[in-house]
Amino acid sequence: MSTTVSEPTKTSTAPHRHRQEKTRSEVKGFQFLAHIGLAVWAIAIIGPLLWTVLAAFKSNTEIFIESPFALPNSWSFSAFSRAWSDAHIGRYFLNSVFVVTCSTFGTMLLGSMAAYVLARYQFFGNRIIYYLFVSGLAFPVFLALVPLYLTLQNMGLLNTYLGLILVYIAYSLPFTVFFLAAFFKTLPNAVAEAAMIDGASHTRLFFSIMLPMARPGLISITIFNIIGQWNQYILPVTLLQGQGADQKWVLTQGIAQISTAAGYEADWAALFAALTLSVLPMIVVYGLFQRSIQQGLTAGAVK
Amino acid sequence: MRRGRYPFIIGFLAAPVILYVTFVVLPYVEAFYVAMTDWRGLSPNYNFVGLDNFAGLLDNERFWKALRHHGVLLLVMPLVTILIALVFAFLLNVGGGSKQGQMAGIWGSGFYRVVFFFPQMLAIVVIGVIFGRVFAPIDSGLINGALNGLGLGPVLFMADPDLALWSIIAVLVWQGVGFYVVLFSAGMASIPRDIYEAALIDGAGKVTLFFRVTLPLLWDTIQVAWVYLGIAAFDAFAIVQVLAVADGGPDGATTVIGLEIYQQAFRESYFGKASALGVVLFFLTLTFAALTLRVTRREAVEL
Numbered sequence: 001m002s003t004t005v006s007e008p009t010k011t012s013t014a015p016h017r018h019r020q021e022k023t024r025s026e027v028k029g030f031q032f033l034a035h036i037g038l039a040v041w042a043i044a045i046i047g048p049l050l051w052t053v054l055a056a057f058k059s060n061t062e063i064f065i066e067s068p069f070a071l072p073n074s075w076s077f078s079a080f081s082r083a084w085s086d087a088h089i090g091r092y093f094l095n096s097v098f099v100v101t102c103s104t105f106g107t108m109l110l111g112s113m114a115a116y117v118l119a120r121y122q123f124f125g126n127r128i129i130y131y132l133f134v135s136g137l138a139f140p141v142f143l144a145l146v147p148l149y150l151t152l153q154n155m156g157l158l159n160t161y162l163g164l165i166l167v168y169i170a171y172s173l174p175f176t177v178f179f180l181a182a183f184f185k186t187l188p189n190a191v192a193e194a195a196m197i198d199g200a201s202h203t204r205l206f207f208s209i210m211l212p213m214a215r216p217g218l219i220s221i222t223i224f225n226i227i228g229q230w231n232q233y234i235l236p237v238t239l240l241q242g243q244g245a246d247q248k249w250v251l252t253q254g255i256a257q258i259s260t261a262a263g264y265e266a267d268w269a270a271l272f273a274a275l276t277l278s279v280l281p282m283i284v285v286y287g288l289f290q291r292s293i294q295q296g297l298t299a300g301a302v303k
Numbered sequence: 304m305r306r307g308r309y310p311f312i313i314g315f316l317a318a319p320v321i322l323y324v325t326f327v328v329l330p331y332v333e334a335f336y337v338a339m340t341d342w343r344g345l346s347p348n349y350n351f352v353g354l355d356n357f358a359g360l361l362d363n364e365r366f367w368k369a370l371r372h373h374g375v376l377l378l379v380m381p382l383v384t385i386l387i388a389l390v391f392a393f394l395l396n397v398g399g400g401s402k403q404g405q406m407a408g409i410w411g412s413g414f415y416r417v418v419f420f421f422p423q424m425l426a427i428v429v430i431g432v433i434f435g436r437v438f439a440p441i442d443s444g445l446i447n448g449a450l451n452g453l454g455l456g457p458v459l460f461m462a463d464p465d466l467a468l469w470s471i472i473a474v475l476v477w478q479g480v481g482f483y484v485v486l487f488s489a490g491m492a493s494i495p496r497d498i499y500e501a502a503l504i505d506g507a508g509k510v511t512l513f514f515r516v517t518l519p520l521l522w523d524t525i526q527v528a529w530v531y532l533g534i535a536a537f538d539a540f541a542i543v544q545v546l547a548v549a550d551g552g553p554d555g556a557t558t559v560i561g562l563e564i565y566q567q568a569f570r571e572s573y574f575g576k577a578s579a580l581g582v583v584l585f586f587l588t589l590t591f592a593a594l595t596l597r598v599t600r601r602e603a604v605e606l
Contacts, residue, residue: 030509034394034409041391042418044477048437051445055436064441068448114319117312129320132328139331140537140588142561143581146337146344146574147330170326173319202311231426233541234561238569252428256545259432268436268443275433282424290417294485297423 049279056080056272063268079269080277087261089274091247092254099161099250100229103168107225108218110169111176116206118177119184120192130181136174145238152239159242164250167239168229176221179299183217184210223289223296251278338578344568349575356579366580368555369563372468373537373587376475376559381532384476385525388483391419393513395484396491397499416488419481427478431545434474435461438546461548464556471542471557475535483528490524491517530595537588540565560584 055063056079057072084090118130148167149158157163187210195205211218233252240248249257255278262271286293338356342349360366395412422430437445438460447457460470494517502516518525540561543551550566551558560580568577 031398031409034398035411038391038394038409038411038415041387041480042415045418045422045481048433048445052433052436064443067452068445110319110322113315117315121308121312123309123312129316132320133323136323136327138589138592139327140561140581140584142538142540142564143334143578143585144327144330145334145564145581146568146578147333148326149568150333150344150574151326151330166322167326170322173323173327177319202307203314206315227424231428233426233428233544234565238565241569252426252541255426255432256428259435259545271432272436275429278429279425283421286421286424290420293424294420297482298486298489 052272052279053276056269056276058269058272060266060268063272079267079273082267082270083258083273083277087254087258087270087274088246089251089254089258089277092249092251093277095248096230096251099165099168100226102161103165103172103229104222104225106165106169107172107176107229108222111173111221112180112211112214112218113206114173115177115180116184116210119181120210130177133174133177136171137178141171141234145234149238159240159245159248161248164236164239167235168232171235172225172229176225179221179224180214180217183214187213219292220296220299223293224299227293227297334578334581337574338582340575342574344572344574352575356576357583359576360579360583365551365555365558365563366560369551369558369560372557372559373539375468376472376536376539377533377591380472380475380479380536381529383472384479384483384532385528387476388480388487388528389518389521389525391415391480392484392487392491393517396488397512397517398509416481416484419484421481422478423482425478427541428545430474430478431542434470434477435546438470461546461557462553464553467547467553467557471539471546474542474546475539479532479535483532486528487521487524490521494520526595530592533591533595534588537561537584537591560587 051068054069054072057075057077058066059073059076062070062072114129114133118126118133152158152163152167155163157166191209191213192205195209200209231252232250233256236250236253240250240253246257255274258271258274262268339351339353340349341352341355395408395416398409398412436443438447439445440447440457440459440462444457446460450456450458459466461467498516498520499512502512507515538561539559543557543559543562544565547557551562560583564577564580564584567573567580
């Protein structure tokens with residue numbers, strides 16, 4: 001390349017212009033291929049979800065005979081009412097809302113308290129406790145499954161919401177502490193010092209000054225925890241079993257159960273309705289907050 | 304920073320640390336001990352059997368199958384997911400060529416990014432049940448319904464032992480790509496525009512840009528993605544339990560260690576054997592993480 005120009009778009013020599021024309025047609029072909037690839041993937045994502053929603057309105061005959069993306073003959077909501085009341089999807093949904101609300105609140109409260117102290121106070125054992133939390137990231141939860149079950153059994157917390165919520169909080173702490181400790185470290189000292197001189201207590205300083213300053217980090221990690229705990233499966237399956245457990249199940253357990261039952265009862269429309277009821281709220285929430293959600297979920301991986 | 308410093312520190316740390324030690328640290332430690340007993344869970348009596356449970360794994364056919372499946376998952380799933388995500392992220396961020404000296408994404412890149420990421424919002428259980436219907440062997444299945452319309456015979460995705468694991472991998476890739484598109488996009492956004500500009504002035508095509516600029520400058524992010532996906536490859540419990548036929552079937556063709564642990568512990572009440580499997584899983588995960596960090600360590604490109 002001999003073009004030693006500072007503004008290449010304006011001053012172009014003859015061979016340069018020739019190359020630009022050549023690239024322009026190349027770019028067109030390239031973009032065409034690119035769009036095909038992207039569109040195929042988009043259809044692969046939307047297709048199964050759209051098909052699920054459509055099938056929720058169909059009768060068994062329609063599901064079996066007609067082409068997958070045909071519109072239902074009549075928009076019948078009966079499968080939804082069967083899924084909501086007979087298959088208890090409504091109850092499982094509310095159970096999930098209750099458990100995740102409590103556990104995310106607890107995770108954020110305890111996690112930010114621990115992270116704050118570990119990030120901003122020097123004391124004997126600080127590093128030990130910090131690494132104790134962070135090392136939890138390296139352990140597969142399956143390793144703890146049997147002892148965890150026994151621990152809850154001994155405490156009488158097996159098959160209770162309290163037990164499940166405490167376990168959710170405990171297993172969310174490593175990442176929450178790891179992430180928030182890094183975040184609290186970046187907050188400026190000057191504000192904290194000024195508040196202390198004005199006579200604020202440590203507790204007051206945390207709740208009325210440091211927490212509000214950490215808002216962006218708190219939002220990301222709250223979203224991360226809500227979605228992680230909402231989608232949790234192995235923990236509720238292990239901890240909510242026994243007498244009357246099916247009344248307490250969370251949504252993921254309920255969906256797995258309905259999937260099995262639909263096979264016996266051949267009520268496929270109700271299964272699709274149950275799936276639709278668990279997908280639609282996610283689409284709404286995602287539509288409203290997609291930017292924060294993308295940030296929150298990728299928070300751990302982006303430095 | 305003097306008044307009530309220690310009471311404050313203890314007050315803030317007590318609850319999170321007690322919770323974490325009770326439900327996370329102690330169960331992990333106990334698992335190593337339970338793994339060396341013949342505990343059946345129901346009776347309080349058990350014997351210390353040393354490494355017998357581990358020796359028993361050596362001629363456990365399902366354990367070796369599960370191990371092989373993790374090997375396949377580990378080789379294929381991260382590679383395919385990262386490749387697809389890299390290409391898409393490149394198209395969405397740099398694929399549109401340069402406009403007024405700024406690298407731009409391809410037309411519609413915002414829409415594609417939103418759609419691709421959405422499966423991340425769904426519980427893997429919900430995705431598993433949806434794909435259970437998508438893969439259904441009869442005409443009610445999305446794919447086989449469509450194939451039937453074209454006069455093609457049914458593909459037995461989950462019932463064919465040669466196909467079942469690959470179908471599960473496909474679903475995991477389907478879910479995962481969007482997350483890594485967003486992750487890589489964030490990484491690409493931090494690559495200075497003038498590096499692309501300089502390469503374009505030097506006459507670099509899209510392919511050269513991708514291999515010579517994007518890939519080396521994104522290496523750290525790709526490494527993070529590799530670790531995430533690798534750890535996910537050692538899990539796969541929920542998708543296998545929901546999507547595969549007959550608990551990791553047909554005939555163990557899709558089983559994974561997490562599923563074996565769950566079955567041994569809560570179906571057969573072999574608490575000792577289940578914990579031994581957990582210990583193996585722990586060392587596998589740890590070895591993978593250590594090896595990856597060692598092998599992929601390269602000279603970071605300073606920007």
